[in-house]
Amino acid sequence: MQRNADFHTRTEEALANAQLKASLRSAMDGLMASRKACFPDADAFERLRLRGAQIRVNALSKLPQLLELLERNCTRNGIRVHWAESVDEANETVLGIMREHQAALLIKGKSMVSEEMDLNRFLESHGIECLESDLGEYILQLAGEPPSHIVAPAIHKTRQDIAKLFKQKFPDIPYSEDVDTLTRNARGILRKKFHAASVGLSGVNFAVAESGTLCLVENEGNGRMCTTVPPVHIAVTGIEKVVEKLEHIPPLLKLLTRSATGQRITTYFNMISSPRKTGEKDGPKEVHLILLDNGRSRIYEDEELVNTLRCIRCGACMNHCPIYTRIGGHAYGTTIPGPIGSVLEPQKAGLKSLGELPVASTLCGACAEVCPVRIPIPRLLNRLRFERIRNDHVGTTRGQGSSRTFNEAIAWKAWSWLHRNPVGYRLAMTLVTRLRNILPLGIGPWTQARKAPRIAAKTLHQRAREEGFNDQ
Amino acid sequence: MPEQKRYPAKPNKAYFFATCLVDLLYPEAGLAGMQLIRREGVEVIFPQDQTCCGQPAWNSGYRDEARMVALRQLACFAEDYPVVVPSGSCAGMMRHHYPEMLRGHADESDIEAFCSRVYELTEFLVHVLQIELKDLGEPVKVALHTSCSARREMGVADEHEVLLKQLSKVELLEQARKEECCGFGGTFAIKQPALSAEMVSDKANAIIETGADLLVSGDCGCLMNLGGHLDYRESSIESRHIASFVWERTHATER
Amino acid sequence: MINRARDAILERLRNRQPGFDIPSQSLAVETPEWPMQARIAQFKSMLESARAEVYPAEPGNWTQTLRRLVAEKRIDNLLYAKHGPLAEAIESAWVETEKPELICDQRPIEGWKDELFFHIDASITSTRAAIAETGTLILWPTQDEPRTWSLVPPIHFVVVDADKLYNTFAEVVETEAWAQQMPSNALLISGPSKSADIQQTLAYGVHGPTELIVILRSAEPKQ
Numbered sequence: 001m002q003r004n005a006d007f008h009t010r011t012e013e014a015l016a017n018a019q020l021k022a023s024l025r026s027a028m029d030g031l032m033a034s035r036k037a038c039f040p041d042a043d044a045f046e047r048l049r050l051r052g053a054q055i056r057v058n059a060l061s062k063l064p065q066l067l068e069l070l071e072r073n074c075t076r077n078g079i080r081v082h083w084a085e086s087v088d089e090a091n092e093t094v095l096g097i098m099r100e101h102q103a104a105l106l107i108k109g110k111s112m113v114s115e116e117m118d119l120n121r122f123l124e125s126h127g128i129e130c131l132e133s134d135l136g137e138y139i140l141q142l143a144g145e146p147p148s149h150i151v152a153p154a155i156h157k158t159r160q161d162i163a164k165l166f167k168q169k170f171p172d173i174p175y176s177e178d179v180d181t182l183t184r185n186a187r188g189i190l191r192k193k194f195h196a197a198s199v200g201l202s203g204v205n206f207a208v209a210e211s212g213t214l215c216l217v218e219n220e221g222n223g224r225m226c227t228t229v230p231p232v233h234i235a236v237t238g239i240e241k242v243v244e245k246l247e248h249i250p251p252l253l254k255l256l257t258r259s260a261t262g263q264r265i266t267t268y269f270n271m272i273s274s275p276r277k278t279g280e281k282d283g284p285k286e287v288h289l290i291l292l293d294n295g296r297s298r299i300y301e302d303e304e305l306v307n308t309l310r311c312i313r314c315g316a317c318m319n320h321c322p323i324y325t326r327i328g329g330h331a332y333g334t335t336i337p338g339p340i341g342s343v344l345e346p347q348k349a350g351l352k353s354l355g356e357l358p359v360a361s362t363l364c365g366a367c368a369e370v371c372p373v374r375i376p377i378p379r380l381l382n383r384l385r386f387e388r389i390r391n392d393h394v395g396t397t398r399g400q401g402s403s404r405t406f407n408e409a410i411a412w413k414a415w416s417w418l419h420r421n422p423v424g425y426r427l428a429m430t431l432v433t434r435l436r437n438i439l440p441l442g443i444g445p446w447t448q449a450r451k452a453p454r455i456a457a458k459t460l461h462q463r464a465r466e467e468g469f470n471d472q
Numbered sequence: 473m474p475e476q477k478r479y480p481a482k483p484n485k486a487y488f489f490a491t492c493l494v495d496l497l498y499p500e501a502g503l504a505g506m507q508l509i510r511r512e513g514v515e516v517i518f519p520q521d522q523t524c525c526g527q528p529a530w531n532s533g534y535r536d537e538a539r540m541v542a543l544r545q546l547a548c549f550a551e552d553y554p555v556v557v558p559s560g561s562c563a564g565m566m567r568h569h570y571p572e573m574l575r576g577h578a579d580e581s582d583i584e585a586f587c588s589r590v591y592e593l594t595e596f597l598v599h600v601l602q603i604e605l606k607d608l609g610e611p612v613k614v615a616l617h618t619s620c621s622a623r624r625e626m627g628v629a630d631e632h633e634v635l636l637k638q639l640s641k642v643e644l645l646e647q648a649r650k651e652e653c654c655g656f657g658g659t660f661a662i663k664q665p666a667l668s669a670e671m672v673s674d675k676a677n678a679i680i681e682t683g684a685d686l687l688v689s690g691d692c693g694c695l696m697n698l699g700g701h702l703d704y705r706e707s708s709i710e711s712r713h714i715a716s717f718v719w720e721r722t723h724a725t726e727r
Numbered sequence: 728m729i730n731r732a733r734d735a736i737l738e739r740l741r742n743r744q745p746g747f748d749i750p751s752q753s754l755a756v757e758t759p760e761w762p763m764q765a766r767i768a769q770f771k772s773m774l775e776s777a778r779a780e781v782y783p784a785e786p787g788n789w790t791q792t793l794r795r796l797v798a799e800k801r802i803d804n805l806l807y808a809k810h811g812p813l814a815e816a817i818e819s820a821w822v823e824t825e826k827p828e829l830i831c832d833q834r835p836i837e838g839w840k841d842e843l844f845f846h847i848d849a850s851i852t853s854t855r856a857a858i859a860e861t862g863t864l865i866l867w868p869t870q871d872e873p874r875t876w877s878l879v880p881p882i883h884f885v886v887v888d889a890d891k892l893y894n895t896f897a898e899v900v901e902t903e904a905w906a907q908q909m910p911s912n913a914l915l916i917s918g919p920s921k922s923a924d925i926q927q928t929l930a931y932g933v934h935g936p937t938e939l940i941v942i943l944r945s946a947e948p949k950q
Contacts, residue, residue, distance in 0.1 A: 008664075023926070026927070047757070061745070061747060067737065085735055085736060089732055135924040135933050136925075157925075158926055186933065187933055191845075213913075220921065221935025224934075225934055228875055228912070229836070229840075229875065239740075247901060249900065253896065264862075265862075266917065267919070267935070268915065269863075271912065271915075273913070280911060281834070282836040282868075282874050297739035301742070301745075307747075322655070362620070362660045365621070368624075385531065385532060385533035386535050390533070418523075419492075419523040419541040419544070420543075422522070433496070443662070446662060446700075449701055450704045453497050455496060456496060456497060456500075461520055467506075467507075469488070469506055469518040470515070470517050
């Protein structure tokens with residue numbers, strides 16, 4: 001959301017923050033260990049995630065049909081379905097519903113799509129209060145920050161940070177650094193808000209087409225509050241979250257919670273299929289589902305990049321990413337950070353503004369190894385590296401060629417020429433070995449943290465010949 | 473994800489693909505790899521026309537430039553001999569990325585056949601040659617850093633360890649978070665210098681904490697990064713390619 | 728505007744339906760199956776690891792267990808469903824003047840939200856089924872036992888019958904043919920409300936119940 005300062009600046013700021021580094025390291029170590037404990041059998045895990053991949057691929061391969069089926073079944077169940085091409089349209093739809101009910105307070109469960117919409121700022125600009133109710137999101141709202149992790153939004157904050165924040169915002173509540181006390185205080189404050197709010201908003205983890213069911217995964221109960229207590233519930237979701245069948249939910253749920261936090265299941269799994277029916281005593285009287293595109297259908301057009309849309313937002317790729325672990329989510333400057341964010345966000349915003357993200361990876365593959373739906377993240381990053389410099393105007397990726405520079409392109413052309421002309425290559429390398437004592441290999445950034453590599457006296461080509469290794 | 477690979481019987485001849493880093497910076501590692509194979513009775517062929525697998529350009533987005541280089545390599549390894557590569561990264565490129573890279577640019581069955589005979593050096597030594605090592609060296613404490621591509625793309629992390637564990641006087645020590653990337657990542661080290669430096673420094677700390685005398689790796693990219701960083705910090709830990717290390721310890725020289 | 732957006736999105740999606748390289752044949756994902764005693768043990772240990780309390784009881788006298796627990800927890804009032812499946816047993820076990828006071832308010836939530844939110848100490852509900860693998864209760868809230876009863880009061884008592892204990896969620900969805908009959912709200916509950924949002928430290932009762940107390944009715948002898 002904040003596309004200010006560049007990635008390098010934010011990265012260096014993050015790296016200079018020792019406390020951030022320590023918090024992230026211990027949090028990510030913990031999340032990795034819990035996840036690992038949940039998947040003790042490597043073969044069983046491989047089969048399960050192949051199943052997960054199949055389910056998501058199946059859904060994507062039938063996406064338009066499933067969206068229509070979802071719409072039909074939701075409508076039949078009494079859920080009102082809205083479509084939005086852009087975040088502006090989605091925001092306007094929420095605003096319209098709020099106005100229809102003369103609602104002044106929207107209480108929100110955790111929703112990354114609402115972050116993508118920048119909904120809070122939008123509604124507040126129209127005089128409507130938005131309140132985050134997920135504990136982590138609430139803390140960040142108090143601090144005026146966006147989430148830094150999609151599952152554990154306030155992972156970069158210590159309890160002392162949070163204690164100070166509470167004291168500053170609620171001077172009447174005694175200062176405490178005790179996690180239970182802080183939690184209890186938040187419960188007390190938010191409970192009144194759940195009681196008062198006339199509209200609740202949530203995201204959607206899975207939308208089941210065959211039954212018109214919206215599924216929500218959570219531990220706190222705020223998601224249930226938001227979708228049960230206020231008379232109106234608005235669910236916002238990306239169009240890619242649909243799955244075909246209810247029987248697809250158990251494997252996905254299993255993969256999601258285990259991959260995300262290493263829980264065998266979350267405290268609540270909330271499946272909503274209709275508003276309050278006649279005779280029922282609670283539940284919202286109206287349920288709205290907003291299906292947001294915002295660039296997804298364009299991503300969908302690309303045979304390879306469509307795999308971006310498989311994501312079930314577990315965050316495991318972040319937890320296992322050596323880059324994310326060192327800089328945290330804010331440095332990315334996007335709604336979704338980490339490896340999948342570096343694939344998804346540049347496609348949405350265009351490579352012109354976010355072309356740096358696909359490059360900021362060692363392609364180490366830790367993300368792909370844990371992805372519960374087997375998204376080939378390094379391969380997609382590599383593809384975007386191509387997109388950012390290609391100049392043939394083929395395909396639909398936004399900002400194609402925006403990082404191409406004349407000098408770099410010429411350098412690679414020269415490199416390529418040299419490496420496919422063996423005679424020239426051998427001559428050049430031999431020359432380099434001869435000049436090894438005067439060649440400046442200590443190129444800037446490398447030698448800031450390393451000794452320059454030493455060029456050998458003779459290349460392997462020479463030595464192989466000398467040692468009698470045949471050429472044919 | 474590494475697939476279940478079937479290994480052939482020991483061949484009469486094998487190709488050796490040095491990689492560009494080995495060629496210019498670590499030729500002794502390449503030579504050691506070839507000598508290890510030759511010692512097992514296999515004739516090693518080193519095509520003089522080989523250069524680079526193309527990965528630097530491929531990972532920088534310059535696909536055509538990479539492709540042309542890759543196609544030139546294919547021409548060097550025409551016979552049906554195994555192609556042994558002393559690098560998980562370059563072997564991974566040739567075995568797992570060439571099919572995608574060369575789709576439509578070369579005969580698919582040729583590509584498939586070529587890719588399936590690419591082996592990372594340690595997997596070739598362990599599975600195809602079923603090498604048995606006799607350790608002639610002094611006792612030494614070693615930390616092993618397995619490259620991400622050797623571990624995740626080629627699935628040969630175990631083979632690295634198996635090889636080292638055959639050396640009776642080598643004590644293999646395990647650093648914390650050994651599966652984490654060292655921060656090399658090719659051009660990443662130059663393009664994201666701050667991040668790369670942080671990663672290599674963390675990795676070096678973990679290795680120093682083991683109390684190892686020596687750092688061994690099967691990939692020269694990691695060695696150049698980690699070894700270069702250890703030297704920069706004036707650490708006493710030396711770094712060595714796994715091929716050089718194994719060869720040095722098992723090769724009887726007149727001392 | 729809405730229809731325009733719908734048509735435009737669907738149009739784009741229909742234009743290009745991508746192919747995928749994942750095998751499409753059906754994959755059997757192995758699901759564990761336990762004999763009844765092991766199933767109960769799994770269920771209990773999973774719930775307990777999530778900090779729920781589980782008390783096995785015999786079907787005939789489970790209210791004894793309930794009475795003991797409410798006394799221990801010094802609960803002032805207990806929300807129960809007068810016309811629900813547990814009513815008869817609870818009412819016959821309760822002494823008129825005994826604490827906690829039994830409360831049943833069958834008005835829509837709007838009529839007594841204040842009381843529900845700020846004065847009810849505990850609730851008790853039945854369950855539709857349960858899942859051993861993950862230690863999960865399945866609730867399909869009803870007119871008698873609405874959704875908020877398992878959410879708003881600080882303590883939630885819940886009664887489970889061992890013979891409704893399935894191995895896995897997948898088994899429940901399939902055996903009960905959920906796809907044909909989804910209720911307004913189906914809930915899986917696997918512990919008390921919790922959060923680890925403050926420095927990865929678990930805290931309970933962040934929005935929902937702080938305590939989840941499961942009475943497991945089973946004809947089998949207790950371990």
